[in-house]
Amino acid sequence: MGFVRSKKAVLPLATLSALALTLSACGPSGPEEGGGGSEAAADCSTYETYGTFDGAEVSVYSTITDLEGERLENSWVDFEECTGIDVVYEGSNEFETQIGVRAQAGNPPDVAIIPQPGLLAAHAKAGYLKPAPAEVEALVDKNWSEDWKGYGTVDGTFYAAPMLASVKGYVWYVPSTFEEKGWEVPQTWDEMMTLSQTIADEGTMKPWCAGFEAGEATGWPGTDWVEDAVLRQAGPEVYDQWISHEIPFNDPQIADAFNAVGDIVKNPDYVNGGFGDVRSILSTTVEEGGQPVLDGNCAMHHQATFQAANWPEGTTVAEDGDVWAFITPGEEAGAGAITGGGEFVAAYTDREEVSAFQQYMASAEFANNRVQQGAAISANKGLDPSLAQNPLDRQSIELLQDENTVFRFDASDLMPGAVGANSFWSGIVEWINGKSTEEVLDSIESSWPSE
Amino acid sequence: MEDLGEKFFQVVIALAIFAAIIGLIMLLVDRAPKSFRDKATIIGFLAPAAVLLAVGLVGPAVLTALLAFTDRNGDPNGLDNFVWMFTQPEALVTLRNTVLWVILVPLLSTGIGLAYAVFIDKARGEKGLKALVFMPMAISMVGAGVIWRFMYAYRGAEQEQIGLLNQILVWFGSEPKQFLLDAPENTFFLIAVMIWIQTGFAMVILSAAIKGIPNEIVEAARLDGASAWQQFRNITIPSIRGALIVVITTITIGTLKVFDIVRTMTAGNFETSVIANEMYTQAFRANEPGRGAALALVLFLMVLPIVVYNARQLKMQREIR
Numbered sequence: 167m168g169f170v171r172s173k174k175a176v177l178p179l180a181t182l183s184a185l186a187l188t189l190s191a192c193g194p195s196g197p198e199e200g201g202g203g204s205e206a207a208a209d210c211s212t213y214e215t216y217g218t219f220d221g222a223e224v225s226v227y228s229t230i231t232d233l234e235g236e237r238l239e240n241s242w243v244d245f246e247e248c249t250g251i252d253v254v255y256e257g258s259n260e261f262e263t264q265i266g267v268r269a270q271a272g273n274p275p276d277v278a279i280i281p282q283p284g285l286l287a288a289h290a291k292a293g294y295l296k297p298a299p300a301e302v303e304a305l306v307d308k309n310w311s312e313d314w315k316g317y318g319t320v321d322g323t324f325y326a327a328p329m330l331a332s333v334k335g336y337v338w339y340v341p342s343t344f345e346e347k348g349w350e351v352p353q354t355w356d357e358m359m360t361l362s363q364t365i366a367d368e369g370t371m372k373p374w375c376a377g378f379e380a381g382e383a384t385g386w387p388g389t390d391w392v393e394d395a396v397l398r399q400a401g402p403e404v405y406d407q408w409i410s411h412e413i414p415f416n417d418p419q420i421a422d423a424f425n426a427v428g429d430i431v432k433n434p435d436y437v438n439g440g441f442g443d444v445r446s447i448l449s450t451t452v453e454e455g456g457q458p459v460l461d462g463n464c465a466m467h468h469q470a471t472f473q474a475a476n477w478p479e480g481t482t483v484a485e486d487g488d489v490w491a492f493i494t495p496g497e498e499a500g501a502g503a504i505t506g507g508g509e510f511v512a513a514y515t516d517r518e519e520v521s522a523f524q525q526y527m528a529s530a531e532f533a534n535n536r537v538q539q540g541a542a543i544s545a546n547k548g549l550d551p552s553l554a555q556n557p558l559d560r561q562s563i564e565l566l567q568d569e570n571t572v573f574r575f576d577a578s579d580l581m582p583g584a585v586g587a588n589s590f591w592s593g594i595v596e597w598i599n600g601k602s603t604e605e606v607l608d609s610i611e612s613s614w615p616s617e
Numbered sequence: 618m619e620d621l622g623e624k625f626f627q628v629v630i631a632l633a634i635f636a637a638i639i640g641l642i643m644l645l646v647d648r649a650p651k652s653f654r655d656k657a658t659i660i661g662f663l664a665p666a667a668v669l670l671a672v673g674l675v676g677p678a679v680l681t682a683l684l685a686f687t688d689r690n691g692d693p694n695g696l697d698n699f700v701w702m703f704t705q706p707e708a709l710v711t712l713r714n715t716v717l718w719v720i721l722v723p724l725l726s727t728g729i730g731l732a733y734a735v736f737i738d739k740a741r742g743e744k745g746l747k748a749l750v751f752m753p754m755a756i757s758m759v760g761a762g763v764i765w766r767f768m769y770a771y772r773g774a775e776q777e778q779i780g781l782l783n784q785i786l787v788w789f790g791s792e793p794k795q796f797l798l799d800a801p802e803n804t805f806f807l808i809a810v811m812i813w814i815q816t817g818f819a820m821v822i823l824s825a826a827i828k829g830i831p832n833e834i835v836e837a838a839r840l841d842g843a844s845a846w847q848q849f850r851n852i853t854i855p856s857i858r859g860a861l862i863v864v865i866t867t868i869t870i871g872t873l874k875v876f877d878i879v880r881t882m883t884a885g886n887f888e889t890s891v892i893a894n895e896m897y898t899q900a901f902r903a904n905e906p907g908r909g910a911a912l913a914l915v916l917f918l919m920v921l922p923i924v925v926y927n928a929r930q931l932k933m934q935r936e937i938r
Contacts, residue, residue, distance in 0.1 A: 382884040382902065442773020445798055448886075449771050583904030584689075595886045599798060615689060615905075 212531055213248035220250045222519035227265065228279035228509070231257035234541070241535040245526050251519045269294040274514035277523060279329060281509045282579055283317045289512070290320035296516040297323050298524065305528040309546045313573045318510050326510035327528035330536065331545045333506040333562040334470040334576060335394040336491035338459055349465070351492045353499035355398065359429065362436050365465050372439030374430055375464035376447045377455020378598065383587075387452055388594035389578045390505070391431065391468055395423035397503045398496040402572050409580045411614060416607035424603045431598065439464020447598050452476075460489060468494065470506075471543075471562055484557045491558065493565065502571035507579065508545065537563070545573065582615050589613035638665070678917075684910035698911035710888050711895045714804050715873070715919075718811070718891060722872040723865045726812045730819025730864070735849060738827055747824065751817035758814065762881030765810045769796035769882075800888035807889055810878050815871070819864045826860035827853060859934045866927040873920050892916045 230238050235257040242253055256275070258264060262285065268274050269289060280286045289295050298306075298318070306315050306327045318326040337358075344351065349365070352358035365373035378387050397405045400419040407413045408420060430436050431447060438446045440458025447455075453476050456467035460477065467473070473491075474483050481488045496503055511527045513520050526532055530548025537544060540555035545566035554560040565571055578586040589610045597606040642661045649657035688694040702708045730750075737746045753761065770780030774792055778784040783793040796806050830853065838852050854861070876893035879885055885894045892912055900909025 382880065382898070384884055384886055438773070440776065442771065442776060442793075445795055446771060446773055448798060449795065583902065588898065588903040592886060599887060 210248035216522040219519040223252045224523045225254045225275040226277045227275035229261040237539040276515045276520045287320045299521045302524045326512035329509040331508040335494040338467045338491045366435045372464045374437045375439040375458045377450030379451045385591035385594035391427045393577045394494045395426045415611040681910045685914045687907045711890045715892045723868040726815035727819045730816045734824035753814045754817040758877035762878045826857035830856040
């Protein structure tokens with residue numbers, strides 16, 4: 167062979183052939199098996215309605231990773247076993263950007279679990295999503311409230327069933343302190359203000375503490391505060407108009423809500439227990455913000471259910487424990503209006519096994535299977551609250567399932583990114599830092615993107 | 618462990634592919650016909666770098682420039698993004714801050730670095746003294762930002778202070794101060810962090826340049842009875858002029874691009890944002906890629922002349938040598 171003429175050519179050729187060898191050894195490693203192999207055979211009678219699909223596969227993509235992802239996968243092991251559908255799950259922290267890229271490239275997953283109604287709507291409008299099958303819609307009509315169904319509906323077409331949920335707007339307090347001092351858990355917003363004044367007058371501690379510092383997201387706990395006030399004082403209709411920009415951001419009703427919150431967080435007599443003056447809210451991190459409640463430096467702290475994770479290890483969260491929470495009260499006692507978040511199960515394909523999976527995800531069985539593994543709640547009415555792994559989850563589930571509860575999605579998540587993830591946050595920062603409500607609202611309004 | 622093994626395997630494969638491509642190029646260049654060999658060699662060795670530059674630098678730069686003239690939906694909107702940049706109050710604050718950074722950081726860090734280099738020159742324990750000032754260079758900008766946030770940390774007057782500077786204020790009997798919240802001086806407190814980092818760089822380069830000044834000149838000046846100031850003014854500065862320019866321009870480029878410090882310490886809140894930070898915020902958080910690209914373009918145009926000047930100076934110095 168006259169091909170290899172010089173010695174110099176030997177090395178690259180050798181490398182090439184070595185590469186070819188290594189590549190051929192690198193065959194497909196096969197999909198990872200689910201973890202349910204060794205469990206006892208499930209009772210398949212509840213899964214009969216879904217039918218059986220031998221060898222079918224459904225790919226699922228979501229934001230949920232690590233332990234939460236494992237728990238999610240565990241909750242459909244029986245479903246896989248009984249229907250023969252292999253659910254190939256992938257959780258990613260890059261979900262929000264990747265899902266758009268994949269849908270655009272024509273390579274979407276069968277099912278995506280989408281945490282933002284705005285993203286869901288964008289994909290529905292772009293024609294990526296398939297409308298939900300009639301069976302799924304029937305299940306959602308049975309198991310969820312109108313409010314929840316509405317967030318999975320785009321332009322009158324129902325696309326996605328809700329999955330899990332979170333509840334915002336809790337006010338955390340130490341029950342033993344309240345008992346000792348004879349303070350009552352307030353039933354209305356006015357009672358809450360009266361209680362704040364009482365605590366401030368007593369002078370042993372500030373009534374409130376807060377921390378809004380979260381790097382680039384600094385200010386977001388303030389948006390939760392304002393959303394709670396808008397929903398409770400102006401009502402769900404105004405809340406919806408506010409999100410869809412049918413009323414401007416500097417509408418007087420929104421200004422009232424800001425001022426109502428300002429009466430607490432911009433009042434030097436009420437804040438910021440354990441940290442300093444009003445502006446110290448901005449230099450205190452979200453994680454630290456609630457600690458003075460336990461130290462006895464402040465009485466109340468406004469934060470969502472996930473504040474439970476911010477307490478030091480060993481803190482019991484219960485009505486008779488170290489710390490407990492009541493939902494931010496409305497104008498009238500018992501008027502249930504809560505803000506929160508949740509995920510939606512949307513399909514990009516309409517094969518039968520995909521439809522079966524969607525039906526399962528909308529069913530009470532899924533909600534029960536997931537909730538009993540802990541650290542999750544759902545607004546599914548078929549869910550048994552007694553399965554919740556802690557008292558707070560149980561209370562949240564009961565609130566969500568209550569017929570009288572008005573549920574609204576976190577407004578900043580539904581507004582355009584330029585407002586909801588930027589000027590609303592920075593507006594809160596400037597507002598706490600001393601600017602007037604009027605100035606801040608005008609500035610946020612001017613940042614609302616024109617269509 | 619399985620993951621690690623897989624990753625390692627991928628690295629080995631990637632390296633093998635790289636070696637194979639290089640090998641292939643060498644093979645082809647080697648086998649090119651004699652008449653064409655010189656050109657083949659040049660093309661063969663430059664092409665990979667050129668391709669990578671085109672894909673990784675020129676392409677994105679052109680795309681960014683085009684993006685700067687589009688709105689949120691990707692439709693062309695003319696100069697709107699630039700109009701926004703030069704009219705909106707918050708965008709103007711960003712530009713003002715960037716100008717403050719670019720003037721103060723290079724001047725002060727070079728000035729302090731030079732003074733330090735002159736004073737400790739031939740002093741006892743010079744190495745140790747240099748190491749002290751140089752050490753911040755080894756800390757990442759994010760790390761420095763976190764450290765200085767603790768320095769500036771605030772607690773109310775009735776609480777115990779956790780930040781050093783506020784504790785000092787309290788010891789002297791004054792009220793603790795919200796260093797990072799009070800505009801406009803908070804920008805200066807951020808600039809101090811960058812100066813803290815860059816002084817070491819300036820000091821080391823300038824110190825080396827000072828050591829390079831020929832002894833004869835210094836001695837001649839001494840014999841002529843020049844005072845210390847005259848020596849510094851008429852001997853040291855002109856002798857290290859080249860090094861000074863390189864240091865100032867390098868720090869200026871670094872300062873124009875400053876992002877990490879602002880992002881870690883205030884995230885651009887409280888009127889402390891700079892162009893690079895605002896660019897990121899607009900493009901990735903506010904969902905306004907057009908505005909982000911416009912800011913990137915302006916930043917690029919600001920850095921460009923300095924880079925050109927810097928490169929020219931380097932070339933001139935080489936020619937002198």
